[in-house]
Amino acid sequence: EFKKSELGQIPKSWEVVELGDTGKWKGGGTPSKSNAEFWEGKIPWVSPKDMKHDYISKTQDYISEIAVKNSSVNLIDEGAILIVVRSSILKHTLPVAISECSLTVNQDMKALSVNKHFCNLFIYHYLIANNHKVLRSTLKAGNTVESIDTKVFSEYLIPAPPVIEQVTIAKGVESVASQIIDKKHQLQKYRDVKKSLMQDLLTGKVRVTVN
Numbered sequence: 656e657f658k659k660s661e662l663g664q665i666p667k668s669w670e671v672v673e674l675g676d677t678g679k680w681k682g683g684g685t686p687s688k689s690n691a692e693f694w695e696g697k698i699p700w701v702s703p704k705d706m707k708h709d710y711i712s713k714t715q716d717y718i719s720e721i722a723v724k725n726s727s728v729n730l731i732d733e734g735a736i737l738i739v740v741r742s743s744i745l746k747h748t749l750p751v752a753i754s755e756c757s758l759t760v761n762q763d764m765k766a767l768s769v770n771k772h773f774c775n776l777f778i779y780h781y782l783i784a785n786n787h788k789v790l791r792s793t794l795k796a797g798n799t800v801e802s803i804d805t806k807v808f809s810e811y812l813i814p815a816p817p818v819i820e821q822v823t824i825a826k827g828v829e830s831v832a833s834q835i836i837d838k839k840h841q842l843q844k845y846r847d848v849k850k851s852l853m854q855d856l857l858t859g860k861v862r863v864t865v866n
Contacts, residue, residue, distance in 0.1 A: 661812055669816045675809030677778060678769035681735075683760035684727030686718055693722035699758035700728070703742040706750035709832075711737060711758070718759060728759045729766075734775050736767040736782070740808070745801035749790040751782045765805065772818055776825035781813055 656667040665671070683701075686693035696719025699705075705714045723730055731737075731754055739750040741763040753775065760766055769775045782789060793808040794801060816824065855861040 660814075662814055665814050666816070668820075669814050671812050672815045673809060674767075674778075674811045674813060677773045677813075677815075678767050680809070681729045681731060681760075681766045681768070682762065683729060683764050683766070684762050686722035686726040686728060690722075693718055693726065695719055696722065698723065698730075699756065700761065701737060701754075701758055701764060702761040703739045703744060703750065703763055706737065706739055706744075706752055709752060710755040711752045712755035714758070723759065727762075731758050731760060731766040732768045733757050734768070736769070736775055736779050738765050738767070738782075738803075738808075739763060740765050740803040740805060741800060743801055745790065745794060745803065749782070749786050749803075751779060751786070753779055773815070774818060774821035774825050776829060777816075777821035778813065780825060780828045 657664045658667045660669075660671045662671055688694070694716065696717055698718050698720065699712065699714040700716045700718045701711055701714050702716070705711060718728065722728060733754055733756050735754045737752045737754055737760060739745065742750075744750060754766065767775075767778070769778060789808075789811060790803075793803050793811060795804045815821075852861075856863065
């Protein structure tokens with residue numbers, strides 16, 4: 656059975672909630688660059704330039720525990736949803752990822768650690784599937800650098816199935832996503848083989864016998 660909601664027709668057992676009510680949000684910061692000790696650790700420090708993968712565990716920069724204790728940086732839990740809120744990349748897309756370990760983020764990022772009533776992968780895939788719609792609805796107008804209006808973003812409405820159903824949906828999407836990644840890797844291998852073969856043929860390294 657279905658019912659009417661702010662998002663249109665949804666299953667009767669589903670609810671509509673604001674993103675801000677799905678868990679705890681944390682911001683980030685940048686430890687002082689003048690203190691070398693802050694930048695000699697092993698804690699990943701995520702900035703928008705690192706947001707090129709679905710899961711984040713490796714970054715270009717790392718900080719120390721001392722930096723976490725003595726700066727505005729917050730330690731983010733594994734499994735948190737990472738979102739870019741200020742960057743020129745927001746002209747085209749809203750970068751979203753999942754933290755694959757405990758890490759930190761800079762001031763251009765926000766992190767959401769969902770509560771027990773929500774599945775992080777469900778919210779992550781919802782944001783990916785509705786990427787441009789969410790971006791258009793929450794982007795600030797007239798800023799020099801593109802920025803997300805965090806208040807509007809926090810109030811953005813999403814559907815909320817029972818958590819067990821969220822997990823089932825997320826697993827289904829993850830399965831398809833995994834197959835797509837495997838196919839992409841296979842396709843890249845074929846392209847590499849083709850490129851190598853063309854190079855061998857065009858340089859005469861491999862000769863073709865013509866009848």
